[in-house]
Amino acid sequence: MRVISRGLGIAVLLLFLLFSFAFAEGASRIGLILATGGLGDKSFNDISYAGALKAKEELGVELDYVEPKAIAEYEGYQRDFASSGEYEIIVCVGFDQADALNKIAQEFPNQKFAIVDMVVNQPNVASLLFKANEGGFLLGVIAAYMTQSKKIGIVGGMDIPLIRDFFIGFEEGVKWANTGATVLPTVYVGGWADPTKGKELALSLIDAGCDVIWAAAGKSGLGALEAAKERGVYAMGVDACQCYLGEGKHIFASMTKRVDVAVYETIKAAFTGTFQGGVMEKGVSEGWVGNCRLPEEEPLWEEKFQFTHSIEIPAQVLERVKEAKEKITREEIVVPRPPEFQ
Numbered sequence: 001m002r003v004i005s006r007g008l009g010i011a012v013l014l015l016f017l018l019f020s021f022a023f024a025e026g027a028s029r030i031g032l033i034l035a036t037g038g039l040g041d042k043s044f045n046d047i048s049y050a051g052a053l054k055a056k057e058e059l060g061v062e063l064d065y066v067e068p069k070a071i072a073e074y075e076g077y078q079r080d081f082a083s084s085g086e087y088e089i090i091v092c093v094g095f096d097q098a099d100a101l102n103k104i105a106q107e108f109p110n111q112k113f114a115i116v117d118m119v120v121n122q123p124n125v126a127s128l129l130f131k132a133n134e135g136g137f138l139l140g141v142i143a144a145y146m147t148q149s150k151k152i153g154i155v156g157g158m159d160i161p162l163i164r165d166f167f168i169g170f171e172e173g174v175k176w177a178n179t180g181a182t183v184l185p186t187v188y189v190g191g192w193a194d195p196t197k198g199k200e201l202a203l204s205l206i207d208a209g210c211d212v213i214w215a216a217a218g219k220s221g222l223g224a225l226e227a228a229k230e231r232g233v234y235a236m237g238v239d240a241c242q243c244y245l246g247e248g249k250h251i252f253a254s255m256t257k258r259v260d261v262a263v264y265e266t267i268k269a270a271f272t273g274t275f276q277g278g279v280m281e282k283g284v285s286e287g288w289v290g291n292c293r294l295p296e297e298e299p300l301w302e303e304k305f306q307f308t309h310s311i312e313i314p315a316q317v318l319e320r321v322k323e324a325k326e327k328i329t330r331e332e333i334v335v336p337r338p339p340e341f342q
Helices: 002-026 044-059 071-084 095-107 132-146 161-177 195-207 219-231 259-272 298-305 315-329
Strands: 029-033 062-066 087-093 112-116 125-130 151-156 212-216 234-239 251-257 278-282 289-291
Touching (some): 029 044, 029 071, 044 259, 071 087, 071 095, 087 095, 087 259, 112 259, 125 259, 132 161, 132 212, 132 251, 132 289, 132 315, 151 195, 151 219, 195 212, 219 234, 259 278
Parallel strands (some): 029 062, 029 087, 087 112, 112 125, 125 278, 212 234, 234 251
Antiparallel strands (some): 251 289
16 A cells, blocks of 8 residues: 555656756747737837837747637637737736736636736736826927927827827927927727727818828828828827838828737746846836837837838927936926825
C-alpha cells in the first residue's frame, strides 16, 4: 500500500511539474482584444495593434488578436484567452471592456491584463489612461490659427467623459490662442463604426460655416474626414497621424494619442518582470499624447505612412504650439477636464 501510495504521489507530482512547465512554456504570447470597430479604423484600434506588433517583433514572441463585433463578446474572449494559460499578458482595448475585465481578472488572479482608456481596480490589471485634454489643447492652438471663417466643428463618437476630455482641452487651446476663433457645439455619432452618419454630421457643420473639422470617432470619423475633402475644407485627425488619409492636402494635423507607446511599454514590462497593476495616466510630458506636426513627431509619422505633409503650418504657429507644450509640461498651463476626471 505504501509503495502504491508513494508511486501515485510521485506520479501526481510529475504530472503537476509537467503541467506547470507546460503552462510556463506556453505563457509566452501576447493576447490582444481589440475594441468594436476592429482593425482598419486608421485610428484607435490600428495604433493599439501597432504597439503590440512592435512588442512581438522586439521580444520575439507570438501575438494573437481578436476583433469583437459587439460588447457582449468581450467577456467570452477574455475568458478564452485567460483560461488557455498561453498569454503572458492580455491587452483589452477600449473603455467598454471594463465590466467584463473586472469579472475575468478576479477569476484569473495570476494572469496579467492591461486595459486601455478605463480603470479596472484589480491588482493584476494595468489601467492605461491618457491626458487627452492636453493633446486636445495643442491641436486647438493650431486649429485657431488655420481657420479663416473662425468657426471650427467637432464630430465625436459618443458623448462620454472619455471623449469630452479631448474636446474640453481642444476648446481651451482655441481660447488660449486668442485668434477670435470659436468652436461650435460638438455633434455625436453615437457609435464608432458608422462613417455614413459621421459624414452627414460633418456636412451639417460645414453648412453652418465651419472650415475646420475635427473628428474623434473611430471609423465613424473617417466619414467626417471624407466630408471635409468633398467640401474643400480643412480637417484634423486623432489618435494616430491621419494626415496621410488626405495625402497631406486637406488634413493638416492630428492629435496623437500614443496608445502604441503605452501598449508597447506595458507588454515589455510584463515580459521583463517589471509589470505592475494599477493606474498609469500620462500626458504630454511623458510622450503619451502629442501632435503629429511637432518636430519630434512629424518625421516618424511621415516615414511610417510614406507621405509628406503638404499643408504648411506657419513657423510662428508651431512656436505657439511648442510654447503651449512647454507650459503644460511645467504646469504653467493646467488644462481642464470633465468633472468625472476630477
